[in-house]
Amino acid sequence: MEFFFFLDVYADRELIDYYILSFKVGNLKSVELKEWSGKKYICNIKDWEKFKESTYDIVLYELGDEIERFKDIETAFRESYKIVYREASRRGAKRIVPAIGYGNPPVDVVKRFFPVEPEFEPFPEDIESFLERIVKETPEETGKRGAGDEDFPIA
DSSP, X not given: OEEEEEOOEEETTEEEOOEEEEEEESOGGGEEEEEETTEEEEEEESXXXXXXXXXXXXXXXXXXXXXXXXXXXXXXXXXXXXXXXXXHHHTTXXXXXXXXXXXXXXXXXXXXXSXXXXXXXXXXXXXXXXXXXXXXXXXXXOSOTTTTGGGSOOO
């Protein structure tokens, strides 16, 4: 079965989101899958050795164009993250953080292959509670939205 991971990183506040690692997995018992919006995603790798032995047809894409093929998944992750990290560094980012969530590699994979020790908050287990907390903790806007719109007539 074919899968992919988005190798997204935040370069300071800018999201670099155009690298995708695509691969096929022969042994689905080595992974934990979740379905979201009609697609199946790998959310956890239960047995790394079985997973790496059963992956094949591994390709890194940049903006949809194939840029490199790999024979093994470990080299693919290592080299792909180097490319993504180099792109973020080239932009002068002070802080480069890997994205996590649906479609991104599991946290343990990121920790294993990201070129530097990654620092990030794990994706919340209960997204509803997390979002409620964010809404409650975000200060209300003090200005009136749309104020002064009447000064700019629509042509």
